[in-house]
Structures are given as C-alpha cells and as structure tokens.
Amino acid sequence: MNENKITNILVAGIGGQGVMTAAEVLSQTALSQGFDVKKTEVAGMAQRGGVVTSHVRFGAQVLSPAIPPGEADILVGFEPAEALRWISHLRPTGVAMINTTRQEPPVVSLGLYDYPEDPIGEIAATGIEYHAFDAGAIARELGNFKLVNTVMLGAISELLPFPAEVLKNEILDRFRGRKPELVEINDKAFELGRKASAEH
Amino acid sequence: MSAVPPLAENHRRFMSGNEAVARGAWEAGCNVAAAYPGTPSTEILEYASQLPDMYSEWSINEKVSLEVAIGASLAGSRSLCAMKHVGLNVASDALMSQTLAGVGAGLVIAVADDVGLSSSQNEQDSRFWGRFAHVPVLEPADAQEAFDYTKRAFEISEQFNTPVILRLTTRICHVKGVVTFGNRTSFSKAEGFVKDPGRYIMTPGIAKKRLPMMFEREAEMQRYSEVCDLNVIEEGSDSRIGFITSGPTYMHVKEAYPNAAVIKLGLSYPVPFAKIRELATQVDQLVIAEEVEPILETELKAAGIELLGKEILPRIGELSPNVLRPAISKLLGEEAPEVAPTKTPIEIKPPVARIDPATGIDVFPRPPTMCVACPHLGIYYCLSKIRNTTISGDIGCYTLGAGHPWNALDTTICMGASMGIAHGLDKGRVEADKDKKIIAVIGDSTFMHMGMQGLLDITYNKGNVTILLLDNRAVGMTGGQDNPASGRDIHGQDAMKIDFRKLCEALGVKPERIHEVNPYELPSLFTALRDEVKIPEPSVIITNQPCVLIDFYGAQPAFTVDDDKCTGCGNCLDIGCPAILVTRRETVIKPNGSEKELAFVKIESGACTGCDLCPKTCGPDAILPLADYIRQ
Numbered sequence A: 001m002n003e004n005k006i007t008n009i010l011v012a013g014i015g016g017q018g019v020m021t022a023a024e025v026l027s028q029t030a031l032s033q034g035f036d037v038k039k040t041e042v043a044g045m046a047q048r049g050g051v052v053t054s055h056v057r058f059g060a061q062v063l064s065p066a067i068p069p070g071e072a073d074i075l076v077g078f079e080p081a082e083a084l085r086w087i088s089h090l091r092p093t094g095v096a097m098i099n100t101t102r103q104e105p106p107v108v109s110l111g112l113y114d115y116p117e118d119p120i121g122e123i124a125a126t127g128i129e130y131h132a133f134d135a136g137a138i139a140r141e142l143g144n145f146k147l148v149n150t151v152m153l154g155a156i157s158e159l160l161p162f163p164a165e166v167l168k169n170e171i172l173d174r175f176r177g178r179k180p181e182l183v184e185i186n187d188k189a190f191e192l193g194r195k196a197s198a199e200h
Numbered sequence B: 001m002s003a004v005p006p007l008a009e010n011h012r013r014f015m016s017g018n019e020a021v022a023r024g025a026w027e028a029g030c031n032v033a034a035a036y037p038g039t040p041s042t043e044i045l046e047y048a049s050q051l052p053d054m055y056s057e058w059s060i061n062e063k064v065s066l067e068v069a070i071g072a073s074l075a076g077s078r079s080l081c082a083m084k085h086v087g088l089n090v091a092s093d094a095l096m097s098q099t100l101a102g103v104g105a106g107l108v109i110a111v112a113d114d115v116g117l118s119s120s121q122n123e124q125d126s127r128f129w130g131r132f133a134h135v136p137v138l139e140p141a142d143a144q145e146a147f148d149y150t151k152r153a154f155e156i157s158e159q160f161n162t163p164v165i166l167r168l169t170t171r172i173c174h175v176k177g178v179v180t181f182g183n184r185t186s187f188s189k190a191e192g193f194v195k196d197p198g199r200y201i202m203t204p205g206i207a208k209k210r211l212p213m214m215f216e217r218e219a220e221m222q223r224y225s226e227v228c229d230l231n232v233i234e235e236g237s238d239s240r241i242g243f244i245t246s247g248p249t250y251m252h253v254k255e256a257y258p259n260a261a262v263i264k265l266g267l268s269y270p271v272p273f274a275k276i277r278e279l280a281t282q283v284d285q286l287v288i289a290e291e292v293e294p295i296l297e298t299e300l301k302a303a304g305i306e307l308l309g310k311e312i313l314p315r316i317g318e319l320s321p322n323v324l325r326p327a328i329s330k331l332l333g334e335e336a337p338e339v340a341p342t343k344t345p346i347e348i349k350p351p352v353a354r355i356d357p358a359t360g361i362d363v364f365p366r367p368p369t370m371c372v373a374c375p376h377l378g379i380y381y382c383l384s385k386i387r388n389t390t391i392s393g394d395i396g397c398y399t400l401g402a403g404h405p406w407n408a409l410d411t412t413i414c415m416g417a418s419m420g421i422a423h424g425l426d427k428g429r430v431e432a433d434k435d436k437k438i439i440a441v442i443g444d445s446t447f448m449h450m451g452m453q454g455l456l457d458i459t460y461n462k463g464n465v466t467i468l469l470l471d472n473r474a475v476g477m478t479g480g481q482d483n484p485a486s487g488r489d490i491h492g493q494d495a496m497k498i499d500f501r502k503l504c505e506a507l508g509v510k511p512e513r514i515h516e517v518n519p520y521e522l523p524s525l526f527t528a529l530r531d532e533v534k535i536p537e538p539s540v541i542i543t544n545q546p547c548v549l550i551d552f553y554g555a556q557p558a559f560t561v562d563d564d565k566c567t568g569c570g571n572c573l574d575i576g577c578p579a580i581l582v583t584r585r586e587t588v589i590k591p592n593g594s595e596k597e598l599a600f601v602k603i604e605s606g607a608c609t610g611c612d613l614c615p616k617t618c619g620p621d622a623i624l625p626l627a628d629y630i631r632q
C-alpha cells in the first residue's frame, strides 16, 4: 500500500434508509483521524424511494469526489438488489457488506420488472468477497428499524484504516448530546453488526 | 440540515459547497440573501437562513429573488441570490437589464447547473449567461473554493460595477469537503441608496448610453482575467498533453492525469486567451475539459488556438476520471485502462434498467415514487379513471403522476406551463378533439411561482380548463420548504397565509366554479372533477391536505389486508401507494373462458400511515385498520 492510498467507500441503498447518515458518520470519523475527506451527496428526487448512493473518499489528499467504477474498497449495500446493482464499483480486492432485507419498489409490485431471484448468489458468482446478513432483522429485534444504519457501520468497522472503536464512538457521540437514551441501543446495534459480519 | 456553524475564527469544518457559499457570503458581510428552491441549489438559502445578522427569504420565484438582491445592492448592501440553472431563465429579464445599470454594493448570483441531470427538466450550461449578459463567471472546483470564490465574487462585483455569476454544479453543491473559514466582516455603503436616474431608469435613451460602459467593462475584465490569480497554469512533468479546466473538471483532470500541465480557470469568463496560448506553447496537445457545452472550445478555436474538446469527450454529463481516461488514452495511443467502462453513470437515471457494462448484471430500475399516503395519490387515481381527457401537468412531486400506475399526465414542460398549455390545447383543438376535456394539474408553489398569470390568461380569454390546484402547503419536491401556502417564513415563523379560493376568485374564476376538496375522499373528489369538466368555463379544484413529510401531517394507525377476504382484484394497486405490495400473482380462467390476472396484496404496516385511501377502492372490504384486524 502506498502512502497516497485513498480509501473509497460506496454506500448504496434506498431513500429513507439512512445512507446519507452512514456516509456522514464515516466521513466525520475519517476527518477526526486526520484524513482529507470528500463525500458526495446526491439528494433531490432520490429522497422518494429512489436509488441513493453516497461516495466517501479519504486519504492524504482527495481530488475528484466520485469513486470511479471498479475502484471502491468497500461497498455498503443497504439492500441486496442495490448491492448487486453497484457490485462492479468494487475493485477485485474489495469487500461487499450486504443487508439481506429486501425492499421491492412499486415497479416490481406492479409486475413491470422482476426482483432478482438470488441477488446474493449473483454477487457470490462474481468472486468478490462479501458478507451478507439480515441487518433489518437485527434492527427490528432491537425494536427500531432505523438502527440498520448502525448495524451496517458496525459490520464494516473492522475493514477500515482506523480502529472500530473510533467509529463506534463517533456514532455514539452523535446521540450522547441529543438523545442519550439511544446510546446504549446503538452500541448494541454496532456490536451485533460487527459480530454478524465476522460470522457471515 | 446541520446545526448553526460555529462562529469562531479559523475554523475547519466538513461542509457542502452549498453551505460554503452561504458561509462565504455571510463572511463577506452580505446583508440580504434570497432564493427560490431548486435542486441542487436549495441548501444555500437553508444554510444562509441559519446565520445571524443577515436577512434571508424564500422568494416566490427566481426573478423576484434576483430583483430583491438587485434592490438590496442598490440600497448599499451586499446581496446574494441563489437558484438552479433553469431559475436563471426565469430571472434573466432582470439580469439582462441590470447588467447595464451595474450594482450598488456587491451583487452575486449563485446558479447551480444540474450536470448529469439528477433532478431537472434539462441540462443547460449557465456559463452562456456570462457571454449573453456580459458579466463575469466564477467557477469554484470544490467546497473550499465555493467559500473563497463567493467572498471574492463580491469584491469583483464592486471592483467592476457588475453582477457576478458564481457558477456551481451538482458536484460542487452536494459534495462535502474540508473548508477552512473565518469570521464575518460587516459591509454596507455608508451613503445608502444614491439616486442616479441616468443609471437606474432603463429607458432606451439611457440604455443606449450605458452600452459602451458595459463593453468597456467587459474589456477591462478581460485584461483582469489574464493577470488574475484565479486563472493559473500548473506546470506538469508530462508535456504530451495539457488541459484547460474550470470548476469540477479541474479535480477530475488532476485525479486522472496528475502529471499533466493544466490551466485552471477560476474566472472562466471573460476568457484569458493569452494565458491559454502560453499553456499551448508548453505542451504537444491541448485538450479542453468543460461541462457541458463546448462554449470555451468554440471561442478558443475561433481565436486560432488549436485544441481538442468535444471531438473526443462527451457533450452530455460529467467528465469524471472514468470518462476522461479512455478518451485520453486513445488520444495518446495507449491501451485504455482496464476497469473503466465509459458509459457507467454515477447515478441511476430512471426509468431505464441498468445493465452493468462490466458484469452484464441487470437490476430493475428504482425510480423515485410518491411517498406513502401522499395527498396527490387520490388525485391521480381519479384522473386515471376519467376518460377522454388531455391533462397538462407541471413541475413538482405530482409530475410523478405521469408514471405507473396512473399514466395520467400528457405534458410537463417548465414551471407554470400547465396553465398556458392547457389554454392552448383548448383554443387550438381540432375537430377530432372536440369533446376532449382539458385538465391542468399544478402544485401550490408552482402556481405562485408562474401559474397565476396563466390562470388570469385563461379567465380573461374565456378559456375552458379544469384546474386541479394541489395545495399541500409545501414545496414538496425540493424537501418541503415553507411558502405562502404553509403560512410560515424561511425561519418557520408565522407569516401571511395565502387564501387560494380568494386568489382564484380575484383572478376571475367564478366563486361557484371553485371547490375545496379533501384528496383522500375519493367520492367527493370524483364528483367535483366529473361535474367541473362538463362545464365549459374555467374551474379550480383545490385540494387541502398537507405533504406527509411536513409537520402539518398527522399519521394515523396502520391498515392491513385480511387474506381471507382479498380477492386479488388489484384495485388498490391503482392508488400507487408504495406501502401496498403484491404477495402473489395468479392467472385464472373466467367462466367465459377469458384469462384474468389476479394480484394478492399486503400492506407494509411499518410504512402505512393509515390515510384511509386504499380501503375506498376495495370492494370486498379486505383492507381494515390493523387494530380491528387483531381484535377479530
């Protein structure tokens, strides 16, 4: 690894899933570790059920904000079909972290398109390293679907060029001030995500 | 949105380009900031409104926002207006004359181009306005520069007595980077407004006298552009190729070709021809990377500078490194880099399914949809059931009514156009369409932006259009900003609340032709619509329920589907609520031998807000409140 190495993380999901927040937390953590960071936010119409991606890039100096196809180190897929959609954005040595909770869009409900039968199988067939588990179920068991975000961050926490604890603290800090009652549950969500990625 | 930025000196913070523009204006002592929302520029004013000691407003449209900024500038205050690219089309009338008058204090127009078309009706290039209006164009390349250049733009505006265009693109507005910032300086002209009719009364006689001033100013700025520190040559160790860049293309080029010589045009208009010639002498081949039109390219070629541009680079969309690399490799006679498919878009452009060029993987498209329980759903359900209509639509969340399952719009052009187009469809109808009902659909914000004049035209000219005015008390499309329909200002404080009934009456619609309806009550909606299309006079049906994303909306307990009662008729799917999902499909043979497709459904209880719309479409009463279902 050369010293100018830039870490590229692509977070992909659907409007409303917390893709932007996950990317923001990753960016802030990288910033706190002394990296230069750039992050794209593509909002707008995407809020309403559309595809949302956020590109996070950090290193000594980051120029272009978008991760070129084939150069992402980590793909955080908040939904299996979305992970499949973006899988070729990973470099061959990259890792995909995938939430297996499916979300069908109306175009599938209306019978206009088919949902892929086995998105994870298709991802496996590309030969790329991946970890797939039901982050949605973990969040639901903890009683709050919004925790998917924290579960997924916990899941990638061992893949980053800084300690997992630093990322966790960044997340918990966001709650410590405003919603202290949510600190403990986010801590749990983070650890469950970390554990799940190790097991899958 | 993030909290109020800290006010301490020499701070560093992670900010978006939009936030940086607001912060830059504030530090430059800007006193007045005005905008009409529009992606990707909306957050500029959202951030500006959080900063102390600076007046900010949501204006009613972009033209007014520019006029407010002009007035403030003449009054001696530095002023900013912000808009998306198409906004400047609307505001251009003011710009084209104000450029002759010049400014009082600094006047900056931040205009954001939607390069890549993530949410707009076109991909136009705002740099043209610099040429058209003879005003300078500044192009920051990232968030830090968005901050620096905004401050600088005020100085340039005053130095040359001109409005200044700060040209942004989505990759500036919505990209966050580390920005170092300082403190607010106060600025205002002590003398205030100075009467100067020879400048400010733009009659033909005065305009004629001002024209030479404008061209002298442009020549002077051109000389400045040659020497100014915003336009710099960065020498490179690889002399085979040199790039001309501005705005985000600078970052893309530096990333892809770190060793190439580059000229970075921070002040891209007027064009520093001599400086570009200087770069031409240093390299074997000059290439211009500009987003999106070949504007500079044409001008440079006309000036006799040899270079390549759109012959090798695409004219549509972003020139990101993965777009640049294959084109440049070919030029240099090198093998194209391996993993760089040329056509992979950064974002999905619905509704086309994306077949990945690298893997051949094919995933369904996921176009944006209306929200669960959106008050527009019932309207489109009705419109999709009424036959023999031509429906002119407008711009807003309700444009999605053109898609599945409703397919209920026939035109969408630009903001406010639904009115005039409907009137034209009526007046221009030929024999074949003589019984067609002409309907126009427009949102509250769009109506106030540019629709009201169209309605006046309809009533004045004895038109026959049924207008659906969808008042959801917000600018939904751009994130639910306040407006006169919400009765709150940019800070969320109480403000005048518009009375659409009175407004439409004042615009000439007969009181008995104006109906207020609850868009969740399908029967009354249907009745109003059916009755009004029959009457050959202008009528307005105003809906009165809020956007579900704003605080006026109150969610109710969820509904569920009783599997034993659901016959799979699929009626509820015609509502288009994303909380209704198909569980299985079946094909049955009816007694008469024809085939029928059945779709059995469920309701995602976590998403359903209990708006009570879909139960009204269900014959067998299979959709029940979740609580009743459990009680059963």
Ligand SMILES: Cc1ncc(C[n+]2csc(CCOP(=O)(O)OP(=O)(O)O)c2C)c(N)n1
Residues within 6 Å of the ligand: B036, B037, B038, B039, B062, B084, B086, B087, B090, B120, B121, B395, B396, B397, B398, B415, B442, B443, B444, B445, B446, B447, B470, B472, B474, B475, B476, B477, B478, B547
């Ligand atoms: C000239 C121009 N300015 C701004 C926009 C961005 N824009 C698109 S729709 C819209 C307003 C939509 O509000 P409304 O009409 O109330 O409909 P809603 O989205 O709430 O349904 C705006 C600001 C645009 N497309 N064109």
Ligand code: SF4
Residues within 6 Å of the ligand: A048, B369, B370, B371, B373, B374, B375, B376, B397, B398, B472, B476, B477, B547, B548, B549
């Ligand atoms: S944002 Fe509001 S108006 Fe737009 S689709 Fe959602 S509910 Fe409807």
Ligand code: SF4
Residues within 6 Å of the ligand: B561, B565, B566, B567, B568, B569, B570, B571, B572, B573, B599, B600, B601, B617, B618, B619, B620, B621, B622, B623
């Ligand atoms: S309308 Fe009623 S019966 Fe028909 S599919 Fe929907 S829930 Fe089932």
Ligand code: SF4
Residues within 6 Å of the ligand: B372, B373, B559, B575, B577, B578, B579, B580, B603, B607, B608, B609, B610, B611, B612, B613, B614, B615
């Ligand atoms: S009641 Fe029906 S239409 Fe309304 S939110 Fe629930 S599922 Fe959607």
